[in-house]
Amino acid sequence: MNSNPIAEQTVYLNGQYMPMMDSQISTQDRGFLFGDGVYEVIPVYDRQLFAFPEHLQRLKNSLQAISIQNPLTDGEWLELLNTLIEKHPWPDQYIYLQVTRGIQMHRDHLPEECLTPTLYAYTNPLKAVSDSILQNGITAITLEDIRWLNCDIKAITLLPNIMMKLAAKARNADDAILVSREGFITEGTSSNCFIVKDGTLITPPNGHSLLPGVTRTVIERVAIAHDIPMLEQQITLTDLESADEIWLSSSTKEALPVTRLNDLVVGTGKPGAVWQKMRDFYQEYKLAFITEQAP
Ligand SMILES: Cc1ncc(COP(=O)(O)O)c(C=O)c1O
Numbered sequence: 001m002n003s004n005p006i007a008e009q010t011v012y013l014n015g016q017y018m019p020m021m022d023s024q025i026s027t028q029d030r031g032f033l034f035g036d037g038v039y040e041v042i043p044v045y046d047r048q049l050f051a052f053p054e055h056l057q058r059l060k061n062s063l064q065a066i067s068i069q070n071p072l073t074d075g076e077w078l079e080l081l082n083t084l085i086e087k088h089p090w091p092d093q094y095i096y097l098q099v100t101r102g103i104q105m106h107r108d109h110l111p112e113e114c115l116t117p118t119l120y121a122y123t124n125p126l127k128a129v130s131d132s133i134l135q136n137g138i139t140a141i142t143l144e145d146i147r148w149l150n151c152d153i154k155a156i157t158l159l160p161n162i163m164m165k166l167a168a169k170a171r172n173a174d175d176a177i178l179v180s181r182e183g184f185i186t187e188g189t190s191s192n193c194f195i196v197k198d199g200t201l202i203t204p205p206n207g208h209s210l211l212p213g214v215t216r217t218v219i220e221r222v223a224i225a226h227d228i229p230m231l232e233q234q235i236t237l238t239d240l241e242s243a244d245e246i247w248l249s250s251s252t253k254e255a256l257p258v259t260r261l262n263d264l265v266v267g268t269g270k271p272g273a274v275w276q277k278m279r280d281f282y283q284e285y286k287l288a289f290i291t292e293q294a295p
Contacts, residue, residue, distance in 0.1 A: 010087045011122040012080055017087065020122060029118050031100025033107055035157035037118075038062035043126060043251045044093040045286055047085055048293040050251075052078070054214045059097075062154045068101055071117045080121060090125040094252050097121035098156060129253055134279075137259030137271050138174040140248070142237060143167060145178035145186045145209070152208050161189045175248060177240065177261070180209055185235040188248040192216040193235070194255070196245035196274045200229040215249040222281045228274065245272035254282055 009020045030036035040059045043050045056077060063070050072080065081095055102115035147160040168176040168189070177193055178186045185204055187193050192213040194203045201223055206212045223230040240246065244267045246258040255278055257271035271279075 009122055009124075010084070011120065012084060013120050014118060017083065023120070025118060025120070026103045028103045028105055028107070029100055030102060030104055030111065030115070031098065031118060031156060034109070035155070035159075036066075036111070037098055037100030037156045038066060038068070038154050039096065039098040039156050040154060041251050042081065042095045042097070044085055044095060044123070045126075046091050046290040046294075047093075048290055049078075049081055049085070049095075050286070050289065051214050051218060052081075054217060058154060058212060058214065059099075061152075063099060065150070065153045066101075066155070068099060068117055071099065071119055084121060084123045088123050088125075090123075092126040092128075093123045094126045095121060095123045100156070126252060129256065133256060134271065137257040137266075138248070139172070139260040140175045140177050140188070140246070140258045141168050141171050141173040141262050142179055142240070143176040145180050147178075149208055151186065151210050152206065152212060154211060165189045173260075175258075177246070177248070177258070179237055183236055184209075185237070185240055186210045187213075188250075191248035191250040191253065191256075194219070194245075194247040194249065195235055195240060195243035196247075196272060197239070197243055199274065200231055201274065201278075202231045202233050202235060202239075204235055205232040213249055213251075215251050215254060218285065219249055219255060219278065219282070222278065222285050225285075226277070226281050228277065243267075245275055247275055247278075255279065 010017050011020045011023045013023045040055050042055045060070055084095060085093060098120045100118040101111050102117045104112050104115055143164050164176045175188050177188055180186050185193055187210040194201055204210060220230060241264060246261060246266050247255045248258060249255045257275045259266050259269050
């Protein structure tokens, strides 16, 4: 590894490991032409895959939902991901993996049968969330959720998410929290959403309008273990605006406190007490996981 480790990253493409610079896919790949594929992002702590069974299950669900045959066995997935981890020096990483329906010479919306899926995966160093964010939180705006009706599939087609992220940036916000046409909060552009009201943690129920986040599941597990009251319940815009705390969760950021929403200050304007507790318990959970996995 030289001073630019990204340039020397080793990636996995269709059964082979190679320098990222050398990895190439066909222009007829349906992922390139149609965004016809699904992906996963899996965090790695102290060189151990975190919540791997949950990520693998979600990948299988996404593949099944779009009728792509899972190309690998569980053991083969594990071997692939662990090989990528081994090839890189970073203790904490996050792996991106993508499966597209494969190459089809004649462009047609209708996929040909028996295509061979394209498999791509690579790993990155996972940076800790900055002290400034931990102390001050992030800012968010609310936006109409302009996505489709199958947001539980982790599809690579992310154009609406990109547009909404750009809209947040244009308004000097770090992210957007999305409101469905029915008036309910769904999630962030790349995260799940939680609020705290009178000490109770609330998140919208899983369904087609949001991604079943693995971090969301871990947060629920940690909340139950530490007797933090928790509800899965629809959240309206009014609930969001009057929340004591708002969090956004994802595999690469864990739970982030939102301290400003549109022009409103959230709670005290600083990360809240329940978030602080969750942050500490989440770190304990990770540590226990790492210790358990250690050879
Ligand atoms: C739309 C969306 N919701 C939620 C999440 C959080 O999921 P996870 O906690 O599994 O990273 C993500 C992560 O990328 C996402 O893109």
